[in-house]
Amino acid sequence: MRCVVLVVALALAACHHPPPDSPSHLPPSIWPTAIDWAHPPAPEADPPARDRTIVDHSLPNGLRLVIVEEPRLPLISVATIHRAAGSREDGAQPGLAALTADLLDEGAGALDADTFARQVEAAGAHLDVDIATDYASLHATTLADHLDATLALVAAAIRQPHLYDRDLQRIRAIRIAELAAEDDRPRTVAALAFDRVVFGAHPYGHPAEGVAASVATIGAADCRAFWERAYGPATTTVIVVGGAPAAELERAVVTAFGDWAVLVPPLAPPPHVGPARAPVLAFLDRPGATEAAIVIGKQVELAGGDRLAADVANQVFGGGPGSRLDRRLREELGVTSGAASSFWRGQLGSTWSIVTSTSTSNAARTIGELRALIETARRIEPTPAELARARSLMLRGVSGVFETTAGTTRALERLVVQNRELTFDGYRERIEQITATAARAAIDDAWSQPSIVVVGDWQKLGPALAALGLPIQKL
Amino acid sequence: MRTLAGCAILAVALTAHAEPTLPTERFVLANGLTVVLAPDPDVATVAMHAWYASGSDDDTRGRPALATHLAFRGSHHLGDGEYERRIEAAGGWTDVTLAADHTSLVAVVPAGALGLVLQLEAERMYGLPEGLRANRFVEARDAIAADRHARATELAVAHALDPARPAALGDGSAIDPEDFTAFWRTHDDPGHATLVIAGRFEPVATRKLIERDFGWIPRAPASSRPVATPAPLAHPVMIELADDIPARKLVIAFRTDRPYAPATAAIGVAAQLLGGKHGLIQQRLRSATDIRTTLVPAADGGRLTIEVVVGQTDATVMRAAVFAAIGDLGQADLAPARAVLDARFVESLENLAFRAEAFARFEAWHGSIAAVRASFGVDRAALAAIAATWLADTAAVTAIVSPR
Numbered sequence: 054m055r056c057v058v059l060v061v062a063l064a065l066a067a068c069h070h071p072p073p074d075s076p077s078h079l080p081p082s083i084w085p086t087a088i089d090w091a092h093p094p095a096p097e098a099d100p101p102a103r104d105r106t107i108v109d110h111s112l113p114n115g116l117r118l119v120i121v122e123e124p125r126l127p128l129i130s131v132a133t134i135h136r137a138a139g140s141r142e143d144g145a146q147p148g149l150a151a152l153t154a155d156l157l158d159e160g161a162g163a164l165d166a167d168t169f170a171r172q173v174e175a176a177g178a179h180l181d182v183d184i185a186t187d188y189a190s191l192h193a194t195t196l197a198d199h200l201d202a203t204l205a206l207v208a209a210a211i212r213q214p215h216l217y218d219r220d221l222q223r224i225r226a227i228r229i230a231e232l233a234a235e236d237d238r239p240r241t242v243a244a245l246a247f248d249r250v251v252f253g254a255h256p257y258g259h260p261a262e263g264v265a266a267s268v269a270t271i272g273a274a275d276c277r278a279f280w281e282r283a284y285g286p287a288t289t290t291v292i293v294v295g296g297a298p299a300a301e302l303e304r305a306v307v308t309a310f311g312d313w314a315v316l317v318p319p320l321a322p323p324p325h326v327g328p329a330r331a332p333v334l335a336f337l338d339r340p341g342a343t344e345a346a347i348v349i350g351k352q353v354e355l356a357g358g359d360r361l362a363a364d365v366a367n368q369v370f371g372g373g374p375g376s377r378l379d380r381r382l383r384e385e386l387g388v389t390s391g392a393a394s395s396f397w398r399g400q401l402g403s404t405w406s407i408v409t410s411t412s413t414s415n416a417a418r419t420i421g422e423l424r425a426l427i428e429t430a431r432r433i434e435p436t437p438a439e440l441a442r443a444r445s446l447m448l449r450g451v452s453g454v455f456e457t458t459a460g461t462t463r464a465l466e467r468l469v470v471q472n473r474e475l476t477f478d479g480y481r482e483r484i485e486q487i488t489a490t491a492a493r494a495a496i497d498d499a500w501s502q503p504s505i506v507v508v509g510d511w512q513k514l515g516p517a518l519a520a521l522g523l524p525i526q527k528l
Numbered sequence: 529m530r531t532l533a534g535c536a537i538l539a540v541a542l543t544a545h546a547e548p549t550l551p552t553e554r555f556v557l558a559n560g561l562t563v564v565l566a567p568d569p570d571v572a573t574v575a576m577h578a579w580y581a582s583g584s585d586d587d588t589r590g591r592p593a594l595a596t597h598l599a600f601r602g603s604h605h606l607g608d609g610e611y612e613r614r615i616e617a618a619g620g621w622t623d624v625t626l627a628a629d630h631t632s633l634v635a636v637v638p639a640g641a642l643g644l645v646l647q648l649e650a651e652r653m654y655g656l657p658e659g660l661r662a663n664r665f666v667e668a669r670d671a672i673a674a675d676r677h678a679r680a681t682e683l684a685v686a687h688a689l690d691p692a693r694p695a696a697l698g699d700g701s702a703i704d705p706e707d708f709t710a711f712w713r714t715h716d717d718p719g720h721a722t723l724v725i726a727g728r729f730e731p732v733a734t735r736k737l738i739e740r741d742f743g744w745i746p747r748a749p750a751s752s753r754p755v756a757t758p759a760p761l762a763h764p765v766m767i768e769l770a771d772d773i774p775a776r777k778l779v780i781a782f783r784t785d786r787p788y789a790p791a792t793a794a795i796g797v798a799a800q801l802l803g804g805k806h807g808l809i810q811q812r813l814r815s816a817t818d819i820r821t822t823l824v825p826a827a828d829g830g831r832l833t834i835e836v837v838v839g840q841t842d843a844t845v846m847r848a849a850v851f852a853a854i855g856d857l858g859q860a861d862l863a864p865a866r867a868v869l870d871a872r873f874v875e876s877l878e879n880l881a882f883r884a885e886a887f888a889r890f891e892a893w894h895g896s897i898a899a900v901r902a903s904f905g906v907d908r909a910a911l912a913a914i915a916a917t918w919l920a921d922t923a924a925v926t927a928i929v930s931p932r
Contacts, residue, residue: 082604083744083746084604084605084654084655085740085744087740088647088740088741090604090605090647090651090655091605093614093644093647093648093651094643094644094647095644096618096619096637096638096640096641096643096644097640097641097643098640099572099638099639099640100572100639100640100728102572103569103570123570124549125548125549125550125568125570126548126549126550126874126877126878127547127548127874128871128874128875128878167806170806171806171864174806174864174867174868175863175864175867176867177867177868177870177871177872178871194871194875195871196867196870196871196874199867199871445619446619449572449573449619449638453572453573455571455572456570456571456572456573456878456879456880457878457879458878
């Protein structure tokens with residue numbers, strides 16, 4: 054009854070001086086006829102991106118230095134990349150590299166953890182530590198006036214970290230709590246399981262942050278030993294982007310790192326990831342789960358032109374809103390709030406995968422649709438409109454990256470860690486040369502026999518998934 | 529000596545780069561539309577910020593709030609949602625926000641789509657009332673009610689701070705299309721608007737486009753907004769509220785002076801010093817808790833709000849800790865707060881949407897990049913002064929907010 058009253062009230066409200074259902078009855082228009090109001094202009098071609106000069110050389114101690122001037126604002130972005138400090142370097146203790154990196158800014162040199170944090174604040178700086186599979190990195194953003202102070206703090210964190218046990222205990226407890234929280238995120242669980250399925254026992258197969266059982270055993274002495282063998286000038290790259298002359302930026306880096314003379318052991322030969330594994334259906338049972346997280350994909354080998362063709366193909370296939378995956382699964386079927394495909398690219402191997410989640414009742418249908426979409430993409434070339442849209446989005450994405458000093462730094466970081474040339478020259482031309490045939494071929498080569506990982510309720514999903522005919526691997 | 533000379537040159541070079549170099553050009557069309565062009569050839573996108581000087585404080589009936597909910601629901605030539613769809617199809621995004629003294633519409637697009645954005649906004653500026661459709665109008669009125677529910681605590685505190693102002697967001701139920709159209713024509717016309725374009729564009733061609741697309745829109749008769757003189761609240765106010773929150777919280781709010789006034793600048797630094805996990809309030813509390821300080825500027829005076837999650841703790845004790853922390857402002861170490869505020873402000877200017885908004889604020893509230901940066905340099909005496917006046921115990925609204 055209450056609902057009926059509300060509906061009637063709303064109807065009456067709507068009837069009170071009702072606005073028109075169409076604007077056609079309106080009084081004579083004053084709209085200028087010289088403008089085609091019904092057809093706003095289509096976007097024009099974007100102007101070419103500004104060229105940037107990139108300084109790239111090594112200091113006498115072996116430290117690689119990359120500098121880009123961005124003169125608009127007095128902001129400086131710094132990244133230090135440590136190639137021997139990635140999680141695959143920590144051998145039998147998954148999570149050691151991440152814990153060591155997390156401890157770097159918990160007190161260094163003459164500053165305890167609180168004083169260090171206050172000094173960072175006094176420099177108006179952010180300081181963040183990232184851990185990746187192949188490397189660790191520190192990022193700082195500050196004003197040009199505080200460049201020396203900020204670089205001094207970054208250098209202290211890298212060269213003189215305290216790595217005290219009391220700080221380790223606090224950071225380790227936080228890390229273990231974070232890892233436990235990940236267990237509540239089915240998509241994250243599925244993504245981590247996918248890495249295990251694809252890379253097996255290779256270090257790429259376990260998470261960079263480690264696992265709780267391993268992290269709990271790591272002590273301060275382990276971190277110090279790892280720091281001593283992983284952090285040195287010869288395995289470090291410093292990227293500085295920002296609003297000061299290149300010579301000034303270099304002077305500041307040399308002041309902070311020029312006398313760093315520590316020798317670290319040469320990098321061990323990287324372990325091979327091996328060939329792509331046979332496809333499986335891997336399942337992590339979550340009894341009673343109402344949602345299922347799904348990852349489909351495989352290890353891929355992409356280089357040179359293939360890589361760019363794959364990027365274009367990915368944009369068409371699953372590169373966000375408007376892609377084939379998104380249109381079919383979200384817009385047409387409404388079975389998921391989002392489905393996207395993407396690459397993970399390591400120095401030794403890469404993956405190309407689709408990640409999505411859906412209700413348990415829609416899971417089998419969603420997987421069937423995904424497999425059909427993959428097969429269609431392997432057979433049918435992108436349309437000219439799809440290709441044009443993909444090129445446009447990719448070019449705009451690259452242009453947008455360079456609008457902030459931090460974005461430019463991150464873009465250069467990706468090139469450095471992937472051992473690629475530090476340039477985006479010719480990117481537009483190379484993108485425009487990718488044909489529909491090349492894009493289809495990239496998907497055809499990469500997507501034969503992918504593996505499937507599902508996190509969900511096995512009792513409800515098992516029979517339908519078993520019918521897919523893939524070997525089932527319970528995780 | 530050679531080294532010293534080198535250092536001197538480097539120091540001069542750094543000083544020369546210490547201020548942002550973001551040139552702007554300002555002009556006013558014959559119909560009163562103020563335009564600020566901030567070209568930046570180093571980027572690939574462009575932001576448009578349309579600032580309309582009518583906000584929730586300008587109408588007791590909620591017509592500005594209604595306008596935000598109708599912003600993308602069609603106009604004379606455009607269908608429901610077409611504004612957003614066209615911008616998204618061009619690779620951009622758009623949004624509209626309502627503040628106490630203004631409404632903002634922002635769109636960020638690749639540089640080649642600026643012509644599209646300008647024409648869409650000109651269409652919306654004049655044609656929005658001509659596109660009103662019955663079902664969308666009713667939906668927008670319902671949305672205001674939902675907004676009021678979602679912002680219940682904020683609105684109650686704001687009203688307690690200044691009972692003379694209309695209850696924010698108003699009551700949209702009494703609005704009919706004729707009322708709305710009349711309000712729109714007199715408040716969202718070119719004479720009450722500022723258009724800022726920031727990013728990659730060619731200024732001469734863009735000026736011509738703006739003149740063509742916006743120059744024909746009629747200007748409303750001049751209206752004078754009543755000018756209030758901001759002052760601290762004369763008497764303390766205590767209220768108890770219930771809201772959809774997980775744990776009981778203490779909300780303490782104060783009036784502030786006009787944007788960029790010396791007292792407001794000092795209150796901005798005070799907000800930085802008081803909040804956060806290392807801030808003065810946290811230092812006065814025995815156990816860690818969530819503390820948030822929010823400074824909301826407005827032309828006729830804004831407000832500072834301090835929110836502390838108190839849970840089962842005695843709120844009176846927590847309130848005393850907040851005022852003890854405010855009393856500490858006169859002895860605080862200012863350098864970190866100044867540095868953080870300055871760095872975050874400059875950093876925000878990298879983002880074109882924020883940059884365009886900053887230039888719109890400067891135009892409306894008479895500021896500049898240099899003035900904002902200088903305002904962070906307040907001293908302890910200024911902080912002690914605002915602690916004893918604007919942030920005094922006797923000038924506060926205190927709300928104890930319990931979970932419903």
